[in-house]
Amino acid sequence: MRVKRIGSGAAVLAGALAVTGLALAPSAVAVAPTTATVTASCGLFGGGAATLTATQSGTSATITFTSTAVTAPIQISANSIASTLTMANSTGSARVFTGTTNPLMPIGSPITVGPLNGTVASGDSLNFLGGSLKMVVFGITVTCTTSTTQLPGPFVFD
Structure with missing residues (x-):
């Protein structure tokens, strides 16, 4: 009888560990591509080639x-x-990414903003074309847009 209890207890423990392992396992979601290029027009800041880099962790x-x-x-x-940053979404509502993260940038330095945080849904297909990047610097709003699609294509989220 004691053997049955030990065997049953071991089975319950193994099952609990398996469930815990599944709950704690990292989600296998990803965005593709992770980088895309656009030609941005940013008024006072200038214009030209820009790179967008995306990451995903679940719906974040x-x-x-x-x-x-x-x-x-x-x-x-x-x-x-x-x-x-507002990104056009071919599968539904536009997605908005916000934040105040940027490095120190002396005069003439390349512009970098982000990572900007947002929420996505599985299947979202986001493109800078049809969206915009609004930056508020010292109370002045600078808006970046593009007239061409991003390359190699939209960000598609799992």
């Missing part, structure tokens, strides 16, 4: 915007640009 996602062609017209302190 981040996107970073970087451009050597779009430059800081004045020195910009770290974490001082309030940014709102």
Whole structure:
């Protein structure tokens, strides 16, 4: 009888560990592609090639915007640009990414904002074309847009 209890207890423990392992396992979701390029027009900041970099963890996602062609017209302190990135979504409502993360940028430095945080759903297909990046710097709003689709294609989220 004691053997049965030990065997039953071991089976329950193994089952509990298996369930815990599944609950704690990292989700296997990903965005593809992880980087895309666009030609951005950003008014006062300039315009030209820009790179968007995306990451995903479940329904949370981040996107970073970087451009050597779009430059800081004045020195910009770290974490001082309030940014709102709106991405067109071919499967539904536009997705919005926000944040105030940026490096220190001396005059003439390439612009980098992000990672900007947002929420996505499985199957979202996001493109900068049809969206915009609004940056508020020292109370001045700078808006970046594009007239061409991002390459190699939209960000598709699992």
